[in-house]
Amino acid sequence: MGDLGGGATAVTIRVHRFTARPERAGRRSSSPFASKASRASSSPFASRRSSSPFGDSPSAPKPRRRTRGKRWTQDYTIAVHGGETVLDCLLSIKRTLDPTLAFRYSCGHGICGSDAVAINGTPTLLCTAKVTQYAKPERSAHGAASSADERFRRTGSPSDGDADTDTNINTDNASNETAGDTSATPQAAPHTNHPSHLGVIELAPLPGFPVLRDLIADIDQMMAQIKRLAPYLKADGKLARTADGKIDMFEYLQSPEQLKRYELLSNCISCGVCEGSCPVYAGGEAFVGPAALIAQARFINDSRDQAADERLKAIATQDGITACQSVRACSRQCPRGIDVGEEMWQLTTKVNGD
């Protein structure tokens, strides 16, 4: 990435940050194999998950606990040209202002699916979001509060702001840290009145996912939900071998029309944007989530797959497709252009048609 220094204008990146307290004995498992704190122990889905082959520990579900730690809001003001992505800005901050800022990123061009966060409250990918698209003037002295209002409204899990947390991330008394660099602008300066300042972009972890550090969310639950429903082709399972320079078996035949029925669905990058946008899922209700259902729709519509009935049966549950309320917020930000809401509706129709 080119240096952002010497740019014609500036932007303030406001990050909702979090650092977990060092663990105490028995607080949290040290291994990715072990169970993570489940989101809502009261949910039928959570308890069911424990007994699934891909679920967590077969032991009794642990009481839901939120990781303790420090929460604060930090502003970084950096020079930009205008063409940058929000990821470019964060990488520049990491390099020149604050190497401790934590966020996932990998490919940088929208295919790896690792960098989904909430930008101004909207779940989307850091690497495809343009600065000019999201920067907006701060409207009042309580800037953090006003943008918090525009954020996705959380519908469930009132216990989210429980006593386990030191401070709620939605609090409006954010402490605005000045990054110790010459290009950092003190919060007191009214950015918005400065002619060359683009405004503020507010970043928070993906809604509906437990935060692990800064913008890094815990996606284990989403992955467990995807895996729980057998997200792989079920066909005859036979593989080709080579003998005397020739193969003894050929590909399954599939017409271009048959491919078209699921091709777009197979482009899902498991980023979690649809899940963070879904009021049912992000609200903490018992719901397997749109990502896991899209993975099923991909195979249900694949002419090679022989398990469509099984799959439809598996998702026709309270916490399966039935939990979808057809809000269709999931469709709006899909980085691969999948009309997730429509696909959910198609699944509902198929399930009900049986």
Add this chain to the structure above:
Amino acid sequence: MDSECEETYDAVIIGAGAAGLSAALGIVRSERFRQLKAQGHTPRLLVVSKLQPLRSHTGSAEGGIAASLGNLEHDDWHWHYYDTVKGGDWLVDQDAARILAQYAPQTVVNLERSGVAFSRTADGHIAQRRFGGHTADYGKAPVRRAAYAADRIGHQILYALWQQCVAEGVRFAEEWYVTDLVLDTEPNASQTDGTTDGTQGERRARGIVAFDTHTGKTHAIGARNVLVATGGAGRLFHTTSNSYDLTGDGMALALRAGLQLEDSEFVQFHPTGLAHTGILLSEASRGDGGVLRNAQGEAFMQRYAPEHKDLAARDVVSRSIMAEVDAGRGVADPKDPDGPKDCVWLDMTGIDKTHMEEALPQVVETIRDYAGLEPSEDWVPVKPTAHYTMGGIPITTDGEVYQWSDGARWIVDGLFAAGECSCVGVHGANRLGGNSLLDACLFGTRAGEAIARRLGETAEMEAESPQQTPQNGDEPGADFAKEYACVRQAAKKRAKSVTALLADAASAETTDTTTGTDTGATPEPAADAGQPRDDNPYQLLAELGTTMERAVAVRCDATSIDKAIKEIELNLTDRAAALRPHSDSPAFNQELTAIWEVGNLLQLAKAMLRASQERHESRGSFARTDFPERDDGCFLLHSMADAHGGVSWQPVRIVDMPPQARGY
């Protein structure tokens, strides 16, 4: 995932891209594994990866995977074999290339049968397209050999392989960073420790040390079978198409374990990266009429390649662009008008606008999104972008890692590698499009099958003398503990170093005067005003990228190489050693892993520069302006570089085809 990480596994795979996942499937789908499973002795397998597997860089591959399926026109694996050898400028091990071409159809068919959503012909077969360098009848005419899935073949393959691993119940340790590869030397063999020149064989894989980025805990994982599949090292260069995670970790692990890297000086640059983003603009942009122009607007490719012009081979076009830049005819990226003039223009304005939208949707989208330009009206800044490392950890065609010493290959017992981090010798001096996914999947599978055979042998030996090794679940016996003592020791050392690094961060933090107010939380120190602790791995990564780009990107000479070696030895190495994280919190301390990554890249850069220094010729992707000709008399050899600046040479395996000129 229902249990804690165990202390030992029968096999550990590092990396979860196409090569690592193919190897895992190669193991669990093997006859031997299924037998052991049926007998109740399921071998324990663990895949450790620094990313969640679906984030692996395999997912970014766009074009296709080569195989002589002949679904659209007659094709023959012998032609694929020839094209691969010729494309690699005859620095290809022909025994390996022969396997690559012969087993390619099986590999692609099995990917399809694993779920890859290949594009299709009208009659339902896997669709295939033309790709640079793939020809019919030994170079006579282009042939449709690359099987594709629109422009997302990598994503499709990555997902299908992961899905199959889920089906097989393969166990993953995700977002764990491997810090050490642990080998030992068999006691009754030569006593040399192998760190300098003691390459007398008898070295054995004993396990790895892995750092759980979620918790900051260091784990000792003992294993008699370890496979390295960590991908390439594009992050050595400022401009690269590679993801931010391609930091050559596996190659550096091998170097630090006293092993060598083969042909590390060969790095493929794709000619048309989108200016400084490095994001690829497909070759199709030129195939459909795009023209490269210099600062004067001249369509310069007709001077360098009068016949093929803008569609000459990748390395030819990249070198021509660099020659224009070096001659002062480059342009600056419009996004950074005061920056270096190291780009040229890609002029697509002559392409019919409707056709452009239909035929090049991804190219058009990338240019609009990441350059903010309109390709039907604006010229687009492009520059060569580091794309693929042809070299890597030397392996046999069964994926076994070896050391080259005294004119022979010495296998490291139980150590395997696959994919871009390895070098089986199929790409030689320049890789053909469509051959990288094929290499990763095919030789990954073969390595997995080789591991499965070893697991079978071990099981048989244990059945004969059960007291030698404890059964699964037993208390580890004395011999057992001894066997993996070196792994525990390495882990202890690593844990101590982590504690020290974090303690330094903590002591720096106490001097910080943050003014956290309302939240009652003490924010992280953003930076210390009073202390000169402004160095960080991200800054160093950027400087290393610039250094390497200036020195060896696309072309080099003795002076440029020497300059880079000095910069690394006199500046960057010391600064990297002095790096400390700025936060003492061990969980998700990305700066800590970045410090290790910088160390790995520096290690790798040194080996690469030494190999570049020693190769006094130009071949394939490697161009020395002071030695512009290919020299088969002296350099029809693979370079074998170690961590101490040593470079030895291994003859190329020529089986069927004597070297010829490489003209297209």
